[in-house]
Amino acid sequence: MALLLRAAFLLLHLCLLQRNAWARVELTVSPSVEVFLGDAATIQCQHTFKDISQEPRLVITQMFVEAVGGSKRKRVYYGDNALTMVDNGTDFTDRMDAVSDHHSTQLLIRDVRLSDNVVFVCQVNGLAAGNAESKTRLRVFAPPQAPVIEGVPSAISATTEVPSKVASCEVSNGFPKPNITWYRNREPLTSTPGYVNVLTLVMRESSGLYSVQSTLEYRVTKEDKDARFSCEVSFFVPAAIRTVESSAVNVSVHYPSTMVELWKESPQGLVKEGDAVELRCQGDGNPPPPFIFTKEQDPSVNLPNNGDLLVLSSVTRRDSGIYQCRPLEADSLPDVKGEMQLTVHYLDPAVVVPKDSEFMLRGEDLTATCNALSSLKTSTVWYKDDQQVGEGNTLLLRDATYETSGEYICEVYVPSLPSLHTRGTVHIIVQGGPEIVGEEQEVQLEEAEGRLVNLSCEASGHPLPSITWSVTGSQSWQEVASKASDHVIHSVVSVKVTSDISAQCNASNVMGTEVKVFSIRAIPRLPSVDPFSPVEGSGMIIVAIILGLLLLGILGGVLYFLRKKGMIGCGRSGKQEITKEKTTKDDIVVEMKSDVKSEEAVHLKAVNGDKPQ
Template identity: 30%
Template sequence: MDQERITSEMAKCLGWYTVSSVYGETINLPCRLDVPQNLMFGKWKYEKPDGSPVFIAFRSSTKKSVQYDDVPEYRDRLSLSENYTLSISHARISDEKRFVCMLVTEDNVFEAPAVVRVFKQPSKPEIVSKAPFLETEQLKQLGNCISEDSYPFGNITWYRNGQVLQNTDGVNITFNKQMDPVTQLYTMASSLEYTATKADIQTPFACSVTYEGPSGQDTVYSEQEVFDIYYPTEQVTIQVLPQKHAIKEGDNITLKCLGNGNPPPEEFLFYLPGQPEGVRSSNAYTMADVRRNATGDYKCSLIDKKSMIASTGITVHYLDLSLNPSGEVTKQIGDALPVSCTVSASRNATVVWMKDSARLRSSPLFSSLRYQDAGNYVCESALQEVGGLKKRASLTLVVEGKPQIKMTKKTDPSGLSKTITCHVEGFPKPAIQWTITGSGSVINQTEESPYVNGRYSSKIIISPEENVTLTCTAENQLEKTVNSLNVSAISIQEHDEPDDLSDENREKVNDQAKLIVGIVVGLLLAALVAGVVYWLYMKKSKSASKHVNKDLGNLEENKKLEENSHKTEA
C-alpha cells in the first residue's frame, strides 16, 4: 500500500480531521484554530513520508502580506485567505498528505493538522475483446471488463442475467490493476472465461466497477452484452418448398434440410427414392419439372452423423386425358360416331363436356348424326384437390350432307298472289337458284331465312295468269339437287301445301305417324289371327260334315234295304 493510502488509514485510526476532495477540483483546507490576539503570522506546511516538514504558504498578520514558498509541486496552485484557509487548485493524487495550519505568537505556536483525501470516479466499465461466440461444453474467454482513471482503484464484478458470477466450475475470473505513473490513476481489468449452455441463448452478460467516492461506495455498470451460443445439432428436419397443398407434374420443388444446431449445418446428404447412396448438397436440393415417377420417400442426414436423419413423402399428382377422335372430324349426316374421353389420374378427377362454350349434361353420343350435332366439343378434366391441374382436348365436328329439297306453295287470302317456298337441307350451305317456265311475274325479290342447323329456305311471290312450273336448284360441294312444282293460275283454286315442319313439329308428326302405323299393324295382326282361327274352324267343320254325311248315308242305305226287304216279303 502506498504512503498516501497509509496516511489516509492513519487519519481514520487517529481521528484526524480529513478533507475529501475530487480529482481535478479545488481542495479547501480551513485552519481550525481560533486566531489569538497577539498573532504574528500564520503558516501552512505538509509532512513528507519521513515526517520532515515542507512549508508552502506564509501570511503576516501585521503586514497583511502573503508569501508562497517555492515548492514546484504547488507552484501557482495555492491561495491563503485572511482567515488562513488554504486552497489548492487542480487536486492531484499526490495531494493526499497531512497538512498542518500553524498560528505563531511571540510566546507560542498553535497547530491544527488536516488530512487530504482525493477521489476519482472511474470511467464506465466496458466489455472489450468480446468473443464472437461461445460454445457449449467448452471453457472460452467471454471478454475483458475494463474501467480506467480510478482512484482509489475499484473492484470489478461480472453478472449473468443480473446474477453475480463467481469462480466455480465453468467460470474463471481474473483481476488486475495498473497505475499510471504520472497521474497515479488506476486502470482495472477483469477477464471472464465461461462455459456456455443452451440456457445462455439470448442471456445478457455485464460487469460493474465498485469504487470509493467522497460520499462512500458507489457502482457503475457496463452495457449488457448478448453472445451467440454455438451448440451441436440434435435433430434434423426436412421440408418441401414451396409449401403448398399438392405437387403436380411440371412443378419445381426444393427439398430443404435443417439442423437445429447453431450454427446450422451447411451441407447434408440427400437420399432419393431407390438410391441407397446419398447425394451431398447444400441445405437445399432442387428438382425441376418433376414427373410422376418422382413420387416416393425422400431423406436427408448430417454428413458426419448419418444416423441423424429425417424423411418426408412426396406425391406428384398427374392427369392424362385422351379424346378419340380429336381435332377436326368430318362425317356425313346419318353416320354413327363413337366418341370417348379417357382420363387417368393420381386421384379421382372430374370430367366436363362443353359444346360451343355451353356445358353439356352428359357425354355426347352420336348414333345418327344430325346437322345440329356439328360444333366444337371440349372434354375437360381436373383434380379439384390439386390447384391448376387441368387437361382438355377438343373435337371440331363437321356434319356434311347432300342438298335435300322440299317445295311448298301457299295462296294469299286475297287470291292475288301465291308464295312458293323452297326448303333446303345440306352442308356446306347449298346455293339456291330459281327458274320459272310459263308466263308470270315475280312480285318481289327472293327472300331467304337464316341458315340454322343445316337448313334454310328461299321463297318468291308470284301472280301467274296461267299455269307455270317453278324449279328450285340447290347445290353445294357434294351434289346438285333439283325439284320442281307446278303452280296453277291465280284464277284456279288449289290445295296449299304446308310449309316445312320445324324439328319439334316434325318429331311430333313422326310420333303420330308411328302411333298410326302401330295401330294399323295391330289391327292387321288381329285380323290375321282372326282369319287363321276362322280357317281352322272351317276346316274342322268340313271334316265333321263329311263324317256326318257318311253316317247319314249309311242310315239311308239301311232304311232302303229294310224297305226293300219288306216289299219282298209282301
C-alpha cells in the same frame, strides 16, 4: 539574537504549561476534504479555549503535512497574533493561501494534484491556556474514462469444456483505482471455477492515475448464442460512488445441430407433374452446416444438392415419396434429420368413348363418356361450339337432329389444382334423308306478270343432299345462288312470271328425297304511265291545263262571234246539235278538269311529301 529570543520564548511556554496544566483547547476540523483533481480545496481549523477566564494573549497555529505512515511531518503554515506565513520549499508554497483570525485558520489550495492526497495536521498552542492538534485527510478524485469493451473476433465452440476468453474491458485514467464488474444479459457474473474466470490487471500511469484491464473467461453453451456481455466500472467521487456501463457485445458461438427441419419452398400449394420443386433443409446449428439429401425409398443414394437446397426439375409421379436431410457435421448425431412427404399429382389424358367420330341416325340416342385418371378428384364439362352442353363424365344426346352434329369437347380439370387439366374430343355425325327448312310443303304466291321472283330452298341432311329445280309455266328461270356447309345446302332460283307457275325444289341424297312446291298465280298488269318526276309532271299538267283553257276560251269566243254574225243558225235542231257538241266538249272539259284536278292533287301531295292514295 534570534536564537536567544526563541529560547526565552520556549522557557516561558514551559513555565506557563506547568502553572495552567488544567486548561485545554478544543479544535473543530473536518475529518476529510474531498475534491476533484484540478479543483480547489479548503482546509479549515477552528479552536476554542475552555475553563479559563480569558483568552490567552498569544496563540500559535501551525499546519503540517504528514508523510505516509505518519512517521514524519513537514510544516506548511505558521501563524500567531502578529504573523501569518506559508512555509517555503514545500509542494504547496506556490498554490496555497492562508486566512486566519482569533478562532480559525483556513488554507486554500489551488489546482489540487494527486500528490495532495495527504493528511493535514492542525496544531494550536495557547501556551499556558493549553494546546491541541487534529487531522484532516485531503482526498483527491479523478473519474476514469468510459469503459471500452471488445469481444473476441473468433467463434467459440460450445463443445469446449473449459472457460474461453469472451471479451476484454479497459478503463483508463482514474483515481483512486476503479473497479470492473462483468454482466451477462445485465446479470452480474462472479468467478466460478470451471465456468467463469475474471483476470484483472491494474496499471499506475506516469501521471499517477490508474488504468484497469479486465478479461472475462466464460464457458459458453448453445444458449449463449444470443447473450449480451457488458462490463461496468465503478469509481469514487466526492461523497459518492458512480458507475458507467459499457456497450454490450455478442460472441459467435459454434454448436452442432440438435434439430433439423425439411420443407417444400416452392411451388406454393400442391405439386403437379412438370413442376420444378425446391426442398430446403435447415438445422439449429451454428454455423449452418451443409446437408445431404436422400429418399427414404433409396437411403444409400445421396441426391445432388446445393448446400441446404435440393432442386427437382420437372417432377413426375415417380418422384413422390419421403425425402430426408441430415447435417454433414463430424459431431452431429445420427438421428438428427428432417423429413417430409412429397406428393406429385397427375392427370392422365382424357379418354372419350366413342372415340374420334361416331355416326348415328336422326332421331336416335347416344351416350358419350369421358374419363381421365388422376390423383385428385376431377370435374368434367362438355362443350360444343364454345357453349357448355353438359357436366359430368357422361353426355346423353337424345332424339338426334342434324343440329346435333358437330365436335364435342370434354374438359377434365382438378378443382383443387386448376392448372391440372386435359381434354378429349368426339365428332358426332347425324345421318338421314333430306329435311327442307320450313313447315309448309307447298307455298302459294301471287305476283304480277313480268315480275322476277326469287325462290329460296334450304335443306339439311347427311350425306349432304343436292337440290334440283323443276319449273313449269315459265321458260325464263335460272339458279342465282347456291352454298353448302357440312350438312346444309341452300339454293335460290330467279323466275320471270309470264303465267301461272309451279316450281319444285327437290332435295335428295342416298337416304331419301324431300320436295317443296312453290305455286305462283300470275296477275295481269295494269297499263302504267311512263315514270316521271313529280315536280316535272306537275309542271306539264299545269301547262296542259292552261293550254286547254286558252283553247276553250278561243273556241268559245269564235262560236259566240259566229252566232252574233248569224253565221250559225238558231234552229232547235241546230241548237241541240250545238248544245250536244258543247255538252260533249263541256263534258270533256269537265273530265279533263276532273282529271287535271285529280292528277294535280296527286302530284302536289307527292311534292309535299305525302304518299299518293
